[in-house]
Amino acid sequence: MKQVIDKWGKSFGIYLILMIVFPFVMPDEYYRSVGIIIGLHAIVTIGLCLVMGLAGQISLGQAAFWGIGAYTSAVLTTKYGLSPFVGLVASAIIPGLFAFILGRAIAGLQGYYLAMATLAFGYIVQIGITEWEPVTGGANGMISIPKVTFFGDSELSMYYLIWGVVTCVLLFSLNLLHSRVGRAFRAIHKSEIAATSMGIDVRKFKLNAFVVSGMFAGISGGLYAHYMGILDPQPFGLHESIKFLTMVVIGGMTSIWGALVGTVLINFISEGLIMMSEVIPGLQGDIDTIVFGAILVLIVMFMPEGLVPRLRTLYEKSQAKKAKAKAANLQSDQRVERKATT
Amino acid sequence: MTEFLQYVANGLVSGGIYAIVAVGFITIYNVSKVINLAQGEFLMLGGMVAVAMIGMNVPYVIAVVLAILLVTLVGIMMQKYVIAYVKKANPISLIILTIGISTLFRGVASLIWGKDAFALAPITSNEPISFGGVMVAQQSLWILAAVLIILFLLWYLMERTILGKKINACSVNPMAARLMGISPAKMSMLAFAISGATGAIAGIVIAPLSVTSYDIGVLLGIKGFSAAILGGLGNPLGAAVAAFLLGIVESLGAGYVSSGMKDAIAFLVLIGMLLVKPSGIFGERSVGKGGL
Amino acid sequence: MTALLEIQNLSRDFGGVRAVNQVNFQVNKGEILALIGPNGAGKSTVLNMVSGVIPPSEGEIRFNNKGMGPVPGYEYAGLGITRTFQNLQTFDDMTVLENVMVGMHTKTQSSLFSCGMNLGRARREEQQMKEKAQLWLEQVGLASLAFSQAGSLPYGKLRLMEIARAMVTEPTLLLLDEPAAGLNHTETAEMSKMFQEIRANGTAILLVEHDMDMIMAIADRIVVLDQGTKIAEGTPREIQENPKVIAAYLGTEEEEGRG
Numbered sequence: 062m063k064q065v066i067d068k069w070g071k072s073f074g075i076y077l078i079l080m081i082v083f084p085f086v087m088p089d090e091y092y093r094s095v096g097i098i099i100g101l102h103a104i105v106t107i108g109l110c111l112v113m114g115l116a117g118q119i120s121l122g123q124a125a126f127w128g129i130g131a132y133t134s135a136v137l138t139t140k141y142g143l144s145p146f147v148g149l150v151a152s153a154i155i156p157g158l159f160a161f162i163l164g165r166a167i168a169g170l171q172g173y174y175l176a177m178a179t180l181a182f183g184y185i186v187q188i189g190i191t192e193w194e195p196v197t198g199g200a201n202g203m204i205s206i207p208k209v210t211f212f213g214d215s216e217l218s219m220y221y222l223i224w225g226v227v228t229c230v231l232l233f234s235l236n237l238l239h240s241r242v243g244r245a246f247r248a249i250h251k252s253e254i255a256a257t258s259m260g261i262d263v264r265k266f267k268l269n270a271f272v273v274s275g276m277f278a279g280i281s282g283g284l285y286a287h288y289m290g291i292l293d294p295q296p297f298g299l300h301e302s303i304k305f306l307t308m309v310v311i312g313g314m315t316s317i318w319g320a321l322v323g324t325v326l327i328n329f330i331s332e333g334l335i336m337m338s339e340v341i342p343g344l345q346g347d348i349d350t351i352v353f354g355a356i357l358v359l360i361v362m363f364m365p366e367g368l369v370p371r372l373r374t375l376y377e378k379s380q381a382k383k384a385k386a387k388a389a390n391l392q393s394d395q396r397v398e399r400k401a402t403t
Numbered sequence: 404m405t406e407f408l409q410y411v412a413n414g415l416v417s418g419g420i421y422a423i424v425a426v427g428f429i430t431i432y433n434v435s436k437v438i439n440l441a442q443g444e445f446l447m448l449g450g451m452v453a454v455a456m457i458g459m460n461v462p463y464v465i466a467v468v469l470a471i472l473l474v475t476l477v478g479i480m481m482q483k484y485v486i487a488y489v490k491k492a493n494p495i496s497l498i499i500l501t502i503g504i505s506t507l508f509r510g511v512a513s514l515i516w517g518k519d520a521f522a523l524a525p526i527t528s529n530e531p532i533s534f535g536g537v538m539v540a541q542q543s544l545w546i547l548a549a550v551l552i553i554l555f556l557l558w559y560l561m562e563r564t565i566l567g568k569k570i571n572a573c574s575v576n577p578m579a580a581r582l583m584g585i586s587p588a589k590m591s592m593l594a595f596a597i598s599g600a601t602g603a604i605a606g607i608v609i610a611p612l613s614v615t616s617y618d619i620g621v622l623l624g625i626k627g628f629s630a631a632i633l634g635g636l637g638n639p640l641g642a643a644v645a646a647f648l649l650g651i652v653e654s655l656g657a658g659y660v661s662s663g664m665k666d667a668i669a670f671l672v673l674i675g676m677l678l679v680k681p682s683g684i685f686g687e688r689s690v691g692k693g694g695l
Numbered sequence: 696m697t698a699l700l701e702i703q704n705l706s707r708d709f710g711g712v713r714a715v716n717q718v719n720f721q722v723n724k725g726e727i728l729a730l731i732g733p734n735g736a737g738k739s740t741v742l743n744m745v746s747g748v749i750p751p752s753e754g755e756i757r758f759n760n761k762g763m764g765p766v767p768g769y770e771y772a773g774l775g776i777t778r779t780f781q782n783l784q785t786f787d788d789m790t791v792l793e794n795v796m797v798g799m800h801t802k803t804q805s806s807l808f809s810c811g812m813n814l815g816r817a818r819r820e821e822q823q824m825k826e827k828a829q830l831w832l833e834q835v836g837l838a839s840l841a842f843s844q845a846g847s848l849p850y851g852k853l854r855l856m857e858i859a860r861a862m863v864t865e866p867t868l869l870l871l872d873e874p875a876a877g878l879n880h881t882e883t884a885e886m887s888k889m890f891q892e893i894r895a896n897g898t899a900i901l902l903v904e905h906d907m908d909m910i911m912a913i914a915d916r917i918v919v920l921d922q923g924t925k926i927a928e929g930t931p932r933e934i935q936e937n938p939k940v941i942a943a944y945l946g947t948e949e950e951e952g953r954g
Contacts, residue, residue, distance in 0.1 A: 113495070117495065118495075119498055119499075121502065163674075166674065166677070166678045167674075167677060172438075172494035172495070172498065173438040173440075173494070173498060173628075174632070174677055176440070176498045177625060177628050177629075177632075177673065178673065178674055178677050180621075180625060181625055181629075181670035181674055182670070182674065184622075184625070184666060184667070184670055185667045185670050185674075188663065188664065188666060188667045191663070192661065192664060192667075299621060303506050306502070310499055314495075347509075347510050347513045347514075348510070349510075350506055350507075350510030350513065351506075351510030351511055351514060352510070353506055353510075354503050354504065354505070354506030354507030354508070354510050355503070355507055356503070357499055357500070357502065357503025357507075358485060358500060358503040358504055358507060360499075361489055361492065361496045361497075361499050361503065362485065362488055362489055362500070365489075365496055
């Protein structure tokens, strides 16, 4: 266990330093806003990682929970004048409820059924938001959603607020991973039969993972609404769900850190593509869609475990090799010594 | 009453398209136990390639044939270079893989053809025909004809030919099939080819009626899959019937409830079905865990 | 002798084929009952029904005088029935220690929330789980491998790990599906000794096994299945001399001899 804590502590230290210094290394407002978006995405993908990598399910509708969270807080604060704090709490609870109902309904489903059911759910939510015009403003969306001003309303304070939430979500998930509940998730992923025979209620735990991921996505959505100040249904569709999926898959489904690394990576790639499309005029359409699709296919084909677990294995192997070489050296030294003495 | 019949007629046409998608899903699933989430993209590619070639002044018939051949080839290559490569992947990986392929196709299409919608000239004139007050576009009749011919040919292939028997053998027991000298890999490739070809035909025949664009594949894919589940995954006939029913329900819902909710209706049917009876109305031959 | 597990007229069909047919037997408290028979006799199917993995087609399973029909599979462990698997079902991406800790699931209660927040209770329970898991790893001789990835362990060690994982649930009935398969002679002997210790501590064992030396050495009673039906029941000595059993086992060998 000590090893685990040591490893974990190091990663967490690096994370904290990078997270805190980023806005000062990149003092440009634009990069701070990119940092904020990465944080918002990370909250969603860490939750998705709990569902996919740990509990071994799939969700192709994560953007829907994100959208429900965003609209919940936006509607409560803008139409009913509630404080953003109340809105944010509701933006965790309402998507959690949706996830509970959907998850209860489909908890017995596996594989493709689950994929299709969540995909369909994503569509229904996006259609629902667009059609429920009196409340959501329909396709035109909503404007003048109040800002969150817990620590002031500068880009920098927003950055730290959101990354504070990311840190909480991250710690929560890491704790969970090395706990009774997290082990139950991982056990289900590897063998439902064995998990059941150890007394784990597979349906209940799958549902739990699904609800937690829905709540994380909802919180992120609420923060997104207050950060942007405007909302329309467009970003809460399949494209975004696939983007979340790509982030989790490239980083490594089974690793919480992987979700974080994947989120940063995909956002950098997106930014790079936007810059490219400004330079190269022929790049019309969704160039990022091609890239995400290609990443998904290539990862499954050549690196199914994902980036972070792969790097970890490589690192451990090189360490083992070093240790072996050291031991061999020692041995040959001893042999030389022995020869010398005889 | 005329209004009702009009909705039913419209529903039959879209239901026919869903039937082709559903049968495409099942053809591949039966042989390789893979649900090809990129199935809908075959339709998109078929329609878009045909439109593009006609735009380059290729004669109509040749453009259509080339489009079908090209998509068939895409299906074969997808099986040979991607699906076959990850044979022992778990269901989640296969879902991610086929979703990735579908995303890739969509992205490439939007890059080549942009995000605009395109219409294809109908096979015969645009003039609708009246059946006792129910107006039916001539193209709708072509669609129905194409659907029925495809369904019949597939049925004939699977039930009445040696090749069909071989495919069936692979779906029932791949190991035994291999011992009999049948290559499951080849049969799997054949299944992808068939799905590609039928998908392309469906994509081409609907292009004149409902315009085609880079993103039509996902919706058609989900609806086809819904029909495949409704009919019981693994049962092509049941799927075809379910697809027509789904098309009619959707058309009635759009007509009487709200046209904006049209797509939501199909999905609600899917989710409702999964809740009540995941094995489908007509029962399921194999448990749909996928990738097993 | 009090019955712990009673199996009454148990049958199971697989698509029209009857794999287990009207089987009756009981496992008494604190005994080792071996279930043997030629390949395809239905032993694993019986074990799968007794452990709640598949429901019986007919008949009843009673545990501690309670019908197990309506009990969902995940409640078996809490009631005192756990099992190991013939084709290992280990959690390869966890450490050996974590694998065994999963077995403590029913002995702990911390909720998702308290685990995520790492509250006092979750921490206390985590510590308890670790200590008990360590204890059992020592018992089976895997203490030095506690922090190794389970996936990197050889077959024999994984079998031991599965036993430790089952034992931390504190079962009153332990179901073992061919625990000695793939083990060498010394390992089998060590395992036999361990089973005897487990029995001495009050846990009954239902053992499905092919290794006759092990069975004859440790089983209190033996039930013999052939083609889904029970053909004999008795002490090891009685079974060895039973002509029906000899025919069931040797019948095949005779044919082989002739051919």
